[in-house]
Amino acid sequence: SSSATAVRDGGAESPGSSSATAVRHGGAEPPGSSSVAALRDRAPGTPGSVGRTAPLPRAANLPRDRFAPGQEILEYLEQANLFIVPLDDERRWYRYHHLFADLLRSRLEQTHPGLAPALHRRASVWYEQRGLTAEAVSHALAAGDVERMARLIAENALPMIYLGELETLVGWLDALPEKLVHSRPWLCVAYGWTLAYAGTFDGVEPLLREAEKALVGLDDHIEAPVLSEAEGERIVGHIAAIRAYSAALSGEIDRGADLAREALQHLPEEDLKVRGSIATTLGSMLQVGGDLVEASRVLTEASDISKAADDRHLAIEILGDLAVLHVTRGQLHKAGATCRDALQLAEEYLKESGRPLSVAACAHICMGAVLREWNDLEAAMHRAMEGLALSKQWGPASVSLQGYAEVTRILQARGDMDGALDTIQEAELVAAGVSSWCRALMATQEARLCLAQGDLGAASRWAQESELSADDEFGFQYLSGYIVLGRVLIAQGAFDEALRLLARLLDLTETAGAMGTVIEILTLQALVLQGQDKLDPALARLERALSLAEPEGYVRTFIDEGAPMGDLLRQAAARGIRLDYVSALLAALEGDAKTRGAQATLVEPLSERELEVLRVLATGLSNKEIAETLFIAVGTVKQHLKSIYGKLGVHSRTEAAHRARDLSLL
Numbered sequence: 001s002s003s004a005t006a007v008r009d010g011g012a013e014s015p016g017s018s019s020a021t022a023v024r025h026g027g028a029e030p031p032g033s034s035s036v037a038a039l040r041d042r043a044p045g046t047p048g049s050v051g052r053t054a055p056l057p058r059a060a061n062l063p064r065d066r067f068a069p070g071q072e073i074l075e076y077l078e079q080a081n082l083f084i085v086p087l088d089d090e091r092r093w094y095r096y097h098h099l100f101a102d103l104l105r106s107r108l109e110q111t112h113p114g115l116a117p118a119l120h121r122r123a124s125v126w127y128e129q130r131g132l133t134a135e136a137v138s139h140a141l142a143a144g145d146v147e148r149m150a151r152l153i154a155e156n157a158l159p160m161i162y163l164g165e166l167e168t169l170v171g172w173l174d175a176l177p178e179k180l181v182h183s184r185p186w187l188c189v190a191y192g193w194t195l196a197y198a199g200t201f202d203g204v205e206p207l208l209r210e211a212e213k214a215l216v217g218l219d220d221h222i223e224a225p226v227l228s229e230a231e232g233e234r235i236v237g238h239i240a241a242i243r244a245y246s247a248a249l250s251g252e253i254d255r256g257a258d259l260a261r262e263a264l265q266h267l268p269e270e271d272l273k274v275r276g277s278i279a280t281t282l283g284s285m286l287q288v289g290g291d292l293v294e295a296s297r298v299l300t301e302a303s304d305i306s307k308a309a310d311d312r313h314l315a316i317e318i319l320g321d322l323a324v325l326h327v328t329r330g331q332l333h334k335a336g337a338t339c340r341d342a343l344q345l346a347e348e349y350l351k352e353s354g355r356p357l358s359v360a361a362c363a364h365i366c367m368g369a370v371l372r373e374w375n376d377l378e379a380a381m382h383r384a385m386e387g388l389a390l391s392k393q394w395g396p397a398s399v400s401l402q403g404y405a406e407v408t409r410i411l412q413a414r415g416d417m418d419g420a421l422d423t424i425q426e427a428e429l430v431a432a433g434v435s436s437w438c439r440a441l442m443a444t445q446e447a448r449l450c451l452a453q454g455d456l457g458a459a460s461r462w463a464q465e466s467e468l469s470a471d472d473e474f475g476f477q478y479l480s481g482y483i484v485l486g487r488v489l490i491a492q493g494a495f496d497e498a499l500r501l502l503a504r505l506l507d508l509t510e511t512a513g514a515m516g517t518v519i520e521i522l523t524l525q526a527l528v529l530q531g532q533d534k535l536d537p538a539l540a541r542l543e544r545a546l547s548l549a550e551p552e553g554y555v556r557t558f559i560d561e562g563a564p565m566g567d568l569l570r571q572a573a574a575r576g577i578r579l580d581y582v583s584a585l586l587a588a589l590e591g592d593a594k595t596r597g598a599q600a601t602l603v604e605p606l607s608e609r610e611l612e613v614l615r616v617l618a619t620g621l622s623n624k625e626i627a628e629t630l631f632i633a634v635g636t637v638k639q640h641l642k643s644i645y646g647k648l649g650v651h652s653r654t655e656a657a658h659r660a661r662d663l664s665l666l
Contacts, residue, residue, distance in 0.1 A: 117143045124148060133160065137172055146176060150187055157190035158274065161197050162313040164358030164393040169194050185211040185227070189238045196245050199397030199434040204246055208239050230268065237266030241278045248281065249398055251437030253289045253477050257282060272309035276302045280318050287325050290476025290512040295325055312349060313359050316342045320362030323370075330515030332370050332552040339367035361390035365403045372410050375555040375588055378615065381410050397434045401427055405445050413556055415592075416608040417453050424449055440466070444481045447488070452560075456491050463488045470501035476512055479505065483517070486524060495528050502528070519549050520557055527561060530568050542568055543577050550581045559589040566590075591664075604647050611665065613640040618657045618666050 074094060077084050083100050087093040096104065108116060120143035127136035133156045140149035153172050160169045173181065173191050181187045188211035195203045215232055227235070240263035247256030260282035267275050279302035286295035299322050306315040319342035326335035342363035349357045364387030371380035388403030404427030411420035424446045431438035447462035468485045482505055489498035502525050509517045522545035529538035549557065558565055566589050573582045606614065609630075616626045623641075627634045645651060648659045660666045 117145075121145055121148070124152075128152065134165065134168065141172065141175060146180060150176060150180060150184055154184065154186035154190050157193055158277070159313075161193060162317075162359050164390070166194060166197060166393075170198070181207075182210045183214055185214045185232075185235045188214065189235060189242070192239070192242045196242050197396050199249070199430075201246050201249070201435065204242060208242060211235065211239055233266050234268065234271065237263045237271075237278075238274070240266060241274070241281070244278070244285075245281055248285050248288070249438060250435045251440075251477065253285050257285045257289065260285065272305050273311050273314060276305035276309060276311065276314045276318070279305060280314070280321055283318075283325075284321050287321075287328060288477050290479075290508070290514070292325065292329060292513050296322075299325065312345050313357065316345050316357060316363060317359050319345075320360070320366060323363060323366040327366060327369055328514050328516055330519060330548065330552060332373060332516075332554070335366060336370045339363045339370065343367065356390060358390045358393040361387045361399050361403065363387070364390060365399070365406050368406050368410065372406070372413060373556050374553050375413075375559070377410055377414055378612070381407070381414075381612075384410055397430060397438070401431055401434075401438060401442065404430070405442070408445060408449065411608060412449055412452055413560060414608060414611075417449070419608050420449055421446070421453075441480065444484050448484045451484075451487050451491055456488075459484075459488050459491065470497050474508075476508060476514075479509070479514075479517065483520065483524075486521075490524065490528055490531070495532055498528055499525065515548055519545050519554060522548075523557060523561065523565070526568060527564055530564065535571065538568060539572055539575065539577065542572055546572070546578045546581060550578060555585065555588050558585050559592055562589075606644065606647055606665070610640050610644050610647070613637060614644055614656065614660055615666060617641070617644075617653055618660065 074084065075091070078086055078091070078094070083097055084094040085097060087095055095101075105116075120139040124136045124139035124143060124145070127133075127139065133152060137149055137152045137156075140146075140152060149172065153169070153176075157169060160166075169190075173187070173194060176187065181191060188207045192204050192207045192211070195201070195207070215227075215235055240259050244256045244259035244263060247253075247259060260278055263278045264275060264282075267278070269275070279298055283295045283299035283302060286292075286298060299318060303315065303318045303322070306318055319338050323335045323338040323342070326332070326338060342360060346357045346360035346363070364383045366387075368380045368382075368384030368387060371377075371383060384403060384406045388400065388407060391399040391403050404423055408420045408424045408427070411417075411423060424442060428439060428442045428446065431442045443462060443466070447459045450456075450458040450462070463485055466481065466485075468481055470485065470489065472482075474482055482501065486498050486501045486505065489495075489501065502521055506518065506521045506525070509515075509521060522541050526538045526541035526545065529535075529541060545558075558569070566586065569582050569586050569589070573579060573586065612630060613626060616629050621629065623634050623637045627637045630637075641653075641656075644656055648656055648663075650656045650659050657666070
């Protein structure tokens with residue numbers, strides 16, 4: 001707790017404390033003595049061990065067997081609810097009660113007003129030695145030691161970002177004088193990484209130019225430390241890496257890949273963690289650019305680096321990117337297994353540290369995409385929402401946008417078109433603050449959603465405003481936009497133009513090995529040919545799509561196409577084409593239709609959240625258990641239940657479950 005002082009019962013002494021307890025070892029005040037008496041009994045002019053701990057969020061760590069009386073006092077004080085509060089189940093860490101801590105700080109300021117900065121400085125050193133960076137920086141700030149603070153921030157910026165402490169990092173950097181930041185290349189780099197991950201790219205390049213100026217003219221800055229040639233090379237590598245990341249989110253894929261390679265040339269081989277992170281960025285850009293084979297090689301190499309560096313955070317990030325690559329290649333089972341590996345590492349970290357690892361966001365979102373395709377929509381939503389929440393903690397705008405897009409797809413699959421539209425429009429607001437490239441990607445997703453809603457006018461306006469044409473020359477990175485353009489052409493009845501475009505897209509994706517998209521394009525071709533009453537070629541396209549999709553368990557790619565796909569699947573079943581798989585797809589399609597039909601019979605349909613509550617309610621959980629499962633308040637559960645009862649016309653949980661089953665909502 002930053003507002004209360006903590007005491008620990010075992011380990012090395014803390015700064016500013018000779019005994020590390022809330023009372024003195026030897027001659028301790030008797031149990032029940034007041035906090036004022038504990039301070040008043042000190043010799044005049046001597047702050048004493050308790051007073052010296054006043055500025056500290058944690059104090060000492062002394063061996064139990066050496067200072068048993070101190071441990072007994074701690075236990076007594078806790079039992080008596082005096083002064084201290086335990087911070088862990090083992091009763092090794094304690095904090096002072098916040099009122100007592102305030103009293104200590106006030107007393108210290110009154111009796112020794114000049115001592116607090118020195119104690120904060122000692123505390124900063126103590127925490128740094130124990131790897132507690134956040135506390136070390138906070139005490140350096142409290143001590144007014146900007147030089148120490150600057151060094152700590154520069155050395156720990158990337159690890160802090162990986163731990164999801166982006167907002168904290170921004171606050172620290174903003175607290176430093178601008179002149180100091182600009183005179184320190186490493187501080188400019190730290191600030192550059194922070195703004196890049198936050199998606200605030202306008203401020204990145206000026207900082208990188210300041211870093212380059214400071215690097216060239218370092219000797220002219222008397223107050224700045226002179227760096228070695230090797231250190232300068234590392235800084236140049238970081239600058240190139242930040243520019244690579246910025247280029248990627250601006251859609252400059254080729255430039256970004258070149259900059260990432262440049263960064264790797266400047267960074268020393270032993271700088272494993274940063275090299276692994278940059279290799280991950282390079283692999284992602286290669287994937288977006290359509291070089292999936294090279295992307296796989298680079299990401300596998302990055303994974304090896306993460307193992308050599310024993311860096312769990314980096315390993316999880318790389319596994320998330322590898323999983324996305326597997327989805328692109330149509331390898332859903334491999335993607336799911338890779339996500340599970342990443343999430344297992346994240347779970348181990350959670351058990352050890354008590355906090356979720358934000359860098360696992362991509363793995364959660366990708367797992368959501370796999371589960372959605374397998375038509376496990378409830379589990380998919382849980383994963384996607386968890387990933388979106390973590391991505392907002394972590395900071396990278398690119399991951400947050402993936403999360404928004406996936407949640408939109410899941411809501412669409414559930415039939416919650418209003419919720420899907422709200423989500424993708426929220427994503428567009430986020431994307432607008434990042435780059436026009438990201439904004440265009442989210443607008444494409446909205447156009448696809450409009451088509452699913454039957455709003456051809458809105459989708460046609462998107463096609464016109466985007467200035468895309470079926471005759472354009474395009475690369476792999478623009479694939480999603482041209483697929484949606486193909487869908488618009490189909491909806492407009494421009495079948496010949498749509499087929500020409502889809503044929504070119506099929507060549508592009510087959511060459512790249514993007515089999516997930518190949519399946520989608522074959523499905524669209526089949527629907528166009530069906531619309532032209534060309535049943536045999538339509539079934540031939542469908543059969544090829546089914547042959548690629550069945551081993552990986554694809555479902556939503558087919559049933560999201562609705563009634564026209566149902567007609568085509570029944571034709572395929574009549575001819576005995578992959579009968580078991582086609583029958584399973586038809587059953588899933590009919591299940592979708594029943595659920596949406598049941599909703600339509602209600603005067604006021606249930607919201608998506610109400611459906612979630614209803615599904616959990618039917619398992620017999622209590623209100624409290626429902627709240628814990630859905631991560632909402634108990635009061636919110638009660639409000640949803642009241643609304644559900646009203647819409648279903650029932651008066652109890654049992655009646656609600658029966659009515660929902662009658663309507664095929666469960």
